[in-house]
Amino acid sequence: MRALSYVVPILSIAVLTVIAALPWGLPTEERFFLPMLPVVAIHYWALRRPQAVPEWAIFMAGLLLDVFTHGPLGYWPLIYLAAYALGVLGQDTGRRGKLVRLANFAAALAAVAALGWAVASLYFLELADWQPYVRGAGLAALAAILIVPILHILDAPYGPRDDMSLTRGG
Amino acid sequence: MGRLRHDKLNLTRRGSEPSGPARIRVALPALVLICLGLLLLSRVNHSMLANARWRIAEWMSPVLQAAMVPLEPVRHVGRQIAAQVDMTEELRRLKTENQKLANWEWRARQLERKLLDLEALTKTVQEPKIDFVTSRVIADSSGAFVRSVMIDAGETQKVHAGYPVINADGLVGRVIETGLSSSRVLLVNDLNSRIPVVVGKTSVRAVMAGDNGAQPKLLFMPPDAKIMPGDDVATSGTGGLFPRGLRIGVVTGDPAAPRVKLRADLDVLEYLSVLFYDTPALDVPADASVPGVKTSTAREKDARFASPRPAGPEAPR
Numbered sequence: 001m002r003a004l005s006y007v008v009p010i011l012s013i014a015v016l017t018v019i020a021a022l023p024w025g026l027p028t029e030e031r032f033f034l035p036m037l038p039v040v041a042i043h044y045w046a047l048r049r050p051q052a053v054p055e056w057a058i059f060m061a062g063l064l065l066d067v068f069t070h071g072p073l074g075y076w077p078l079i080y081l082a083a084y085a086l087g088v089l090g091q092d093t094g095r096r097g098k099l100v101r102l103a104n105f106a107a108a109l110a111a112v113a114a115l116g117w118a119v120a121s122l123y124f125l126e127l128a129d130w131q132p133y134v135r136g137a138g139l140a141a142l143a144a145i146l147i148v149p150i151l152h153i154l155d156a157p158y159g160p161r162d163d164m165s166l167t168r169g170g
Numbered sequence: 171m172g173r174l175r176h177d178k179l180n181l182t183r184r185g186s187e188p189s190g191p192a193r194i195r196v197a198l199p200a201l202v203l204i205c206l207g208l209l210l211l212s213r214v215n216h217s218m219l220a221n222a223r224w225r226i227a228e229w230m231s232p233v234l235q236a237a238m239v240p241l242e243p244v245r246h247v248g249r250q251i252a253a254q255v256d257m258t259e260e261l262r263r264l265k266t267e268n269q270k271l272a273n274w275e276w277r278a279r280q281l282e283r284k285l286l287d288l289e290a291l292t293k294t295v296q297e298p299k300i301d302f303v304t305s306r307v308i309a310d311s312s313g314a315f316v317r318s319v320m321i322d323a324g325e326t327q328k329v330h331a332g333y334p335v336i337n338a339d340g341l342v343g344r345v346i347e348t349g350l351s352s353s354r355v356l357l358v359n360d361l362n363s364r365i366p367v368v369v370g371k372t373s374v375r376a377v378m379a380g381d382n383g384a385q386p387k388l389l390f391m392p393p394d395a396k397i398m399p400g401d402d403v404a405t406s407g408t409g410g411l412f413p414r415g416l417r418i419g420v421v422t423g424d425p426a427a428p429r430v431k432l433r434a435d436l437d438v439l440e441y442l443s444v445l446f447y448d449t450p451a452l453d454v455p456a457d458a459s460v461p462g463v464k465t466s467t468a469r470e471k472d473a474r475f476a477s478p479r480p481a482g483p484e485a486p487r
Contacts, residue, residue: 073223074204
């Protein structure tokens with residue numbers, strides 16, 4: 001049971017990484033949100049149970065996506081590690097209710113998209129088109145509405161309980 | 171003490187679940203440094219990275235092939251919905267096109283007969299028929315860097331680097347890397363793609379260059395070239411990498427800076443055909459070389475021409 005609590009987060013990130021590499025038949029400009037799908041899971045796990053997702057697993061997920069999509073190696077691992085770091089740093093906000101968690105996630109997604117654009121621009125040594133990144137982040141936020149409840153169901157047997165509060169007295 | 175225990179929450183345990191302020195572990199900055207190193211190596215297109223990348227991709231291709239199984243019905247439903255949406259418009263377009271094609275068919279038969287007569291008169295050497303294999307797209311690129319797809323045919327199916335790749339609509343790209351059971355196809359709109367083409371009825375020669383956008387550019391045209399939007403663009407066969415006459419698209423945009431509207435929809439590639447086209451110009455036997463000079467075979471040269479290049483704007487070609 002304890003081993004499963006570590007396997008589930010890694011497996012969920014791996015599945016989303018494979019989904020991001022598959023040919024969905026979407027227009028090229030609309031495809032930017034696919035690699036952002038693992039970001040949703042990485043941020044979710046980093047916020048709730050960072051110790052369950054080792055950094056190397058996130059690095060490997062990014063590297064695998066770079067290999068599948070033939071992009072420059074190191075690009076997606078860098079973005080995913082940034083998403084993880086933002087999740088870990090925002091752990092405290094995770095305990096302050098759903099709305100704060102949601103704001104934290106939106107800010108992280110925007111920061112990750114901005115980082116993606118900045119690294120791509122640096123790689124090409126010219127300013128990349130920012131619009132696909134913004135659209136990608138927006139679509140990933142919409143996809144999160146579907147992904148997060150699934151992750152929540154997967155996490156239910158192992159993660160911290162949202163409905164439990166420890167109070168004195170009573 | 172017993173009251174502090176819960177099925178899913180053990181308040182008496184120490185250590186394994188940190189409850190203090192959030193901490194970034196040492197591994198994270200170390201991995202970030204590795205990422206930056208890999209990015210730099212990718213930028214200079216280190217050969218070691220290219221080999222390792224392709225080996226991993228080849229090794230992981232069964233995972234993608236397995237993942238395609240549940241994806242197929244989803245794509246089918248998507249296609250059905252898209253087809254239903256523009257069915258009326260499509261029907262009208264097809265009717266008009268059918269009328270035009272009936273006229274063209276009659277004219278084509280006449281021209282074919284005339285051509286055969288002329289070929290017989292001039293004793294023209296017949297062009298060899300090109301064999302092909304059709305395979306499925308199992309992964310595509312997403313992001314700003316490359317335009318390429320991975321197909322599930324490789325050396326086992328006799329696919330080699332350099333072979334042209336087409337679909338029902340026209341040229342799609344060419345094979346740049348092959349493994350045992352999978353290959354990578356560089357699409358014609360990739361930043362590194364350069365294809366010699368002929369444009370229009372006057373067969374103006376040009377080079378079609380990709381820029382990762384939907385419509386590649388036409389470069390190196392003669393100064394007095396007259397091309398108009400709507401002119402056909404096809405491979406010229408110059409250089410021998412592609413057979414002559416593979417249709418690509420039509421000229422679009424400003425005639426001063428023309429672009430090519432591709433016939434093939436590169437966003438929705440499903441099945442692709444790899445043409446077994448061995449470059450005839452490079453098919454020089456080794457013993458025909460100048461003494462003391464090593465001549466590479468056609469396959470070696472193909473591989474060299476098709477070797478992967480950096481996914482950056484300064485990629486040499």
